Amino acid sequence: MRSIAIINQKGGVGKTTTAVNLSAGLALQGHRVCVLDMDPQAHATLHLGITGNRTTPSIYDVIMKGVPIHDALQRIDNRLSIVPGHIDLAAAEMELADEVGREMILRDRLATLPGVDYLVIDCPPSLGVLTLNALTAVNEVFLPLQPHFLALHGLSQLLNTIDVVARRLNRNLRLSGVVLCMYESGTRLAGEVTNDVNEFLGSAQDPSRPWHGARTFSTKIRRNVRLAEAPSFGRSIHEYAPNSPGAQDYLELTREVIAMASRS
Amino acid sequence: MRSIAIINQKGGVGKTTTAVNLSAGLALQGHRVCVLDMDPQAHATLHLGITGNRTTPSIYDVIMKGVPIHDALQRIDNRLSIVPGHIDLAAAEMELADEVGREMILRDRLATLPGVDYLVIDCPPSLGVLTLNALTAVNEVFLPLQPHFLALHGLSQLLNTIDVVARRLNRNLRLSGVVLCMYESGTRLAGEVTNDVNEFLGSAQDPSRPWHGARTFSTKIRRNVRLAEAPSFGRSIHEYAPNSPGAQDYLELTREVIAMASRS
Ligand SMILES: Nc1ncnc2c1ncn2[C@@H]1O[C@H](COP(=O)(O)OP(=O)(O)OP(=O)(O)O)[C@@H](O)[C@H]1O
Numbered sequence: 001m002r003s004i005a006i007i008n009q010k011g012g013v014g015k016t017t018t019a020v021n022l023s024a025g026l027a028l029q030g031h032r033v034c035v036l037d038m039d040p041q042a043h044a045t046l047h048l049g050i051t052g053n054r055t056t057p058s059i060y061d062v063i064m065k066g067v068p069i070h071d072a073l074q075r076i077d078n079r080l081s082i083v084p085g086h087i088d089l090a091a092a093e094m095e096l097a098d099e100v101g102r103e104m105i106l107r108d109r110l111a112t113l114p115g116v117d118y119l120v121i122d123c124p125p126s127l128g129v130l131t132l133n134a135l136t137a138v139n140e141v142f143l144p145l146q147p148h149f150l151a152l153h154g155l156s157q158l159l160n161t162i163d164v165v166a167r168r169l170n171r172n173l174r175l176s177g178v179v180l181c182m183y184e185s186g187t188r189l190a191g192e193v194t195n196d197v198n199e200f201l202g203s204a205q206d207p208s209r210p211w212h213g214a215r216t217f218s219t220k221i222r223r224n225v226r227l228a229e230a231p232s233f234g235r236s237i238h239e240y241a242p243n244s245p246g247a248q249d250y251l252e253l254t255r256e257v258i259a260m261a262s263r264s
Numbered sequence: 265m266r267s268i269a270i271i272n273q274k275g276g277v278g279k280t281t282t283a284v285n286l287s288a289g290l291a292l293q294g295h296r297v298c299v300l301d302m303d304p305q306a307h308a309t310l311h312l313g314i315t316g317n318r319t320t321p322s323i324y325d326v327i328m329k330g331v332p333i334h335d336a337l338q339r340i341d342n343r344l345s346i347v348p349g350h351i352d353l354a355a356a357e358m359e360l361a362d363e364v365g366r367e368m369i370l371r372d373r374l375a376t377l378p379g380v381d382y383l384v385i386d387c388p389p390s391l392g393v394l395t396l397n398a399l400t401a402v403n404e405v406f407l408p409l410q411p412h413f414l415a416l417h418g419l420s421q422l423l424n425t426i427d428v429v430a431r432r433l434n435r436n437l438r439l440s441g442v443v444l445c446m447y448e449s450g451t452r453l454a455g456e457v458t459n460d461v462n463e464f465l466g467s468a469q470d471p472s473r474p475w476h477g478a479r480t481f482s483t484k485i486r487r488n489v490r491l492a493e494a495p496s497f498g499r500s501i502h503e504y505a506p507n508s509p510g511a512q513d514y515l516e517l518t519r520e521v522i523a524m525a526s527r528s
Pocket residue numbers: 010011012013014015016017018039043123124125181182183221222223224225226227228229231273274275276389412413414415
C-alpha cells in the first residue's frame with residue numbers, strides 16, 4: 001500500500017481538492033483507495049457527498065475512542081472509500097495534550113485498515129497534532145502549493161517539520177513532490193514561484209533529508225471554476241465535469257503519481 | 265477606537281490580504297491604524313515588509329510574557345503601525361490550556377495601546393484560542409469570504425462561535441459584515457454563493473444575535489494578481505500598484521467601512 005499525506009499549513013492552497021480528485025482519479029484507474037479526512041472542517045467528506053450523522057463513526061471516534069478503523073469506513077463506489085472527518089477533531093489538540101506518544105495514535109489504528117492500494121490523508125491548515133499523526137502514519141508527503149508568495153513563505157517551516165518527524169517518529173517518511181495548484185500560466189508570479197521551488201528542491205544534496213530527490217510534479221493543476229463547483233454536488237471532478245480542464249489535469253497527475261515508483 | 269477582527273477558519277479566503285490592505289487604506293484616508301498579527305504564519309507582518317528578528321518583541325511576547333503592547337509596536341509609516349506575529353504563537357494553544365481566563369489575555373493587554381482610530385486583527389485559519397482572544401478583544405468582526413461552496417460551508421460554525429463569545433465573553437461583539445474576496449464575476453458559483461449569504465443575513469430577525477443587521481459589503485474585492493504580488497515586495501497594494509483593480513477595490517471598501525457608523 002502507498003500511503004500519502006496531503007499537507008500544507010498555508011490555508012486554501014488546494015489540499016482538499018487534491019486529496020479528493022487524486023483519490024477519485026486513482027480509483028478510476030482501477031486502484032482501491034481510502035481517503036482519510038483529518039481536517040475538523042471535514043471538507044473532503046463534504047466534497048464526496050457524505051453528510052455526517054451522529055450514528056456513523058468518524059476518524060474522531062477511531063482516534064479518541066478506539067473504534068476500529070474498518071467500522072468507520074464508508075463506501076463511495078466499488079473502489080473508493082472514506083473515513084469521514086468531524087468537527088470534534090478541533091478539540092484533539094487539547095484532548096491529546098497529555099497522551100503518551102500522541103503523534104502515533106493514527107499509525108497504530110491504521111494497522112487494521114483492510115487491503116487498499118492507496119491511502120490518501122487530507123490535513124487541516126496547521127502543523128499541529130492532527131497533521132503530525134498523518135505524517136507519522138504515512139510513507140509519502142505530497143505538498144500542494146498555490147504559486148503565490150505567501151504560500152511559498154511557509155515552505156521551509158513545513159520541510160523542517162517533515163524532517164523532525166522523519167528523524168524521530170517515522171524513518172520511512174519522504175517528500176514525494178510538490179503539486180502546483182490553481183496555476184495561472186501567464187502571470188509572472190506563477191513563473192517566479194515555480195522557479196524558486198524547483199531551485200530549492202534541485203539544490204537539496206544531502207541524501208539523508210526526506211526531500212532529497214523530491215521534485216515538482218510536471219502536471220500543473222490550472223485554475224478552473226469547475227473544481228470549485230464540484231464540492232457543491234458532492235462529487236469528484238471526474239464525475240461532475242469529466243471533460244473540464246480540472247478533470248484533465250487531475251487525471252494527468254494521477255497517471256504521473258502511478259508511474260513514479262513510490263519513493264519510500 | 266474601532267476594533268475589528270478579520271476572521272474565517274477556512275484557509276486562504278483573503279483574511280491577511282484584507283487586514284493589510286484595509287488597514288493601509290484607512291491610514292491613507294488619514295486615520296491612525298494599528299494592525300495586530302495573531303497568526304503564527306505572521307503573514308500580515310511579512311506582507312508589510314517586517315522581517316522579525318529575535319530582539320524586537322512580537323505579539324507572542326505581549327501575550328505570554330507580559331511585554332507592554334506599546335513596546336511591541338513597529339511603525340510602518342506615520343499613521344500605520346503593526347504588532348508583529350511570530351511562529352511561537354503556534355504553541356499558544358498548548359501553553360494557555362490551563363490558564364484561567366485564557367481567552368481574555370489580549371483584551372487586557374490592549375488596555376495600554378496608545379491612541380489609534382482603528383485596531384485591525386488578522387487571525388489564523390482556525391477557531392482556537394488565538395482567534396478567541398481576538399473575538400474577546402474587539403467590538404466588530406469582518407468575515408472575508410471567497411464565494412466558493414467549501415468556504416460557505418463553515419459559515420454557520422463561525423457564527424456559532426461569534427454568538428458564544430458575544431454571550432459569555434464580550435457583550436459588545438457584533439458581526440459588521442461579510443467581505444467578498446477573490447470575486448470572479450461571471451461565474452455562476454460566485455452569484456449563487458453571494459445570494460446564499462445575503463439570504464442568510466437578511467433572514468436574521470432575532471435582534472439579540474450578534475449578526476442581526478449585518479450585511480455583505482457592497483464592495484466586492486475582485487481577483488487581481490497584483491494583490492498576490494504585493495506581499496513579495498513588503499508593501500500594501502496601495503503602495504505597490506495604486507492604479508490596479510485590487511487597490512481600487514480595497515480603497516472603495518475602506519470608504520465603505522469609514523462611512524458605516526460602527527455597529528457596536
Ligand atoms: N485548481 C483550482 N481551480 C479553481 N478553484 C480551486 C482549485 N483548487 C481548489 N479550488 C477551490 O479553492 C478553494 C481552496 O481549495 P481547497 O479547499 O482545496 O484548499 P485547502 O488547502 O484544502 O484549504 P484549507 O486550508 O481550508 O483546508 C476551494 O473553494 C476549492 O474549491
